[in-house]
Amino acid sequence: MTGHGHIPDATVARLPLYLRGLDELLAARGGTVSSDELAELAGVNAAKVRKDLSQLGTYGTRGVGYDADYLRFEISRALGVTNTWPVVVCGFGNLGRALANHTGFTDRGFPIVAAIDTDMEKVGTVIDGVPVHAPSDLAAVVNDNHIAIGVIATPPEAAQAATDRLIEAGIGSIMSFAPIVLVAPDDVEIRAVDLATELQILGFHLTGSASPTEW
Amino acid sequence: MTGHGHIPDATVARLPLYLRGLDELLAARGGTVSSDELAELAGVNAAKVRKDLSQLGTYGTRGVGYDADYLRFEISRALGVTNTWPVVVCGFGNLGRALANHTGFTDRGFPIVAAIDTDMEKVGTVIDGVPVHAPSDLAAVVNDNHIAIGVIATPPEAAQAATDRLIEAGIGSIMSFAPIVLVAPDDVEIRAVDLATELQILGFHLTGSASPTEW
């Protein structure tokens, strides 16, 4: 098999980990990587690495491994991160600002180029290097900056409205931190990250082990 | 089947969504919920809701639905969130502080009661209501506050050291925002949330649709 007839979701979700691992490795040295090494760098097992990479094409050399540089390029290409995708953040409170200051986004191709907030004190100013606009300006901001991704960091009550506006402005990829289910058409891709939910999943495995608060 | 012989991971990961949905519903009304309603509130399908809930026990009534209040209690119990689990945040920069200000944690049973930072200017002070301690005090802080969960919000370079210290202090559940694979014993549960990775997964589905930055 040579191409990406259709890459499984589970594989797509791991490609960024491989990319991250390769970057870490390439900072130290180039040359070849084995599936074993890459597995360790990404925190998965080697069989999975080989199966995943075989979905993209036949980029390895038997008995040797993968050319790290070339593999990096191919994974980037599959993920569509050979280019830069500017991001707009809706809601520029604590979380929104923390995201803007998070260098990891820009480093990995997703610069936060604009923020939207309803607080008129903020609108028109530049905070942490990011210009803040009013909600009504969203469509223009998206257009001017060729923005393809929106992040929702508003309070829960405002999240659906922000989503609606993003979609109206032509955004088809949304990452939400709001702890609610967002309603959107099927062709809009939404990734929801609910931090409290993550803790509750952790909490499950915790049950019974230690004793909680009161005593 | 009546009890949780062993609840599948996929189910555990969805229980918090049901809980969230039930809270939303209970804020408006009590009474009964059908699997259809709950499915909509949680953003999954009804068959899944029924299968998931049947893992916990037989709490529904055929032809009627589930008693919302009681179901809420049973899911809480399964997740171990009938009690409060205090959290310590390692790294009190932008992200750490944003988390501390995020009311969602406390609301859902995970109050951030302490922070650890290497910046001696911060150590000894109380920022946003959270006392900041030096790394060397971690074990004492964990003990004094009966902390069961640690969150890693340090720069990537410091994340492994923070993890080591948490484990040393007896913490067995860790949520990490660091974009690296953390090394830890098998009995330590780690949930890694890499925000840039999430964006890259979004980016995959974006490929080809819109035109990125340069043109």
Added chain:
DNA sequence: CCCTGTGAAAAGGTTCACAGCA
């Protein structure tokens, strides 16, 4: 008639184990 609870079928994902090429 309505909605849960659940076997059975289908789909999706992971792991195994080894053939095959450098």
Added chain:
DNA sequence: TGCTGTGAACCTTTTCACAGGG
């Protein structure tokens, strides 16, 4: 010999469809 690429086995998860109680 070493490591990739991959069918086949296995396991998990999802979906279907309907029996059965209220």
